[in-house]
Each structure stands twice: as structure tokens, then as C-alpha cells.
Amino acid sequence: MKIISLLEDRPMTAKEICQALEADTSREKEVYDALKKASRVLKRKGKSLMMSPPVCRKCGFVFDKANPTRCPRCKSEWIDPARFSVMD
Numbered sequence: 699m700k701i702i703s704l705l706e707d708r709p710m711t712a713k714e715i716c717q718a719l720e721a722d723t724s725r726e727k728e729v730y731d732a733l734k735k736a737s738r739v740l741k742r743k744g745k746s747l748m749m750s751p752p753v754c755r756k757c758g759f760v761f762d763k764a765n766p767t768r769c770p771r772c773k774s775e776w777i778d779p780a781r782f783s784v785m786d
């Protein structure tokens with residue numbers, strides 16, 4: 699999977715993965731689906747997909763899901779996106 703070799707290279711956000719795959723950013727949702735699949739593939743290889751969670755840039759709230767749209771605490775939409783990487 700191309701997405702895996704990208705992430706083995708360096709941590710990336712879903713948007714960066716879109717750009718690297720030359721996919722439109724409106725296809726970001728497909729990237730999240732592909733990441734779920736990549737996570738299963740990696741597990742079989744004894745590796746794991748790591749996610750540094752999204753953080754609200756306004757109040758510092760740490761999200762527990764990969765793709766939030768707004769902060770539940772301060773309602774800000776200014777969010778530092780999740781970064782994905784591969785761990786051996």
C-alpha cells in the first residue's frame with residue numbers, strides 16, 4: 699500500500715497524504731478509510747499505525763477521534779489535525 703510507504707517515510711496528516719497521492723482534498727474521508735485498512739495490514743506485519751491526536755489550537759483540547767470538525771469545549775474550528783505514522 700502506497701499510504702504505508704508514505705508514512706514509513708515521515709508522519710503525515712490526512713491532508714498531506716491526499717496531496718502526496720495527488721488526490722483532491724475532498725477525498726480526505728477516503729484517506730481515513732485507507733488508514734483504517736493500513737492499520738490492519740501493519741498489524742499483520744507486527745507494526746502499528748500511530749496517531750498523534752488532533753488538538754484544538756484555541757484551548758488545547760485533545761480529541762479522541764481522528765477527524766473532528768469543531769472543539770466540544772470552546773466550539774472553535776481551528777484544529778491542529780491528527781498526524782499518522784508507522785511504528786515498528
Ligand SMILES: [Zn+2]
Nearest residue numbers: 754757769772
Ligand atoms: Zn477548543
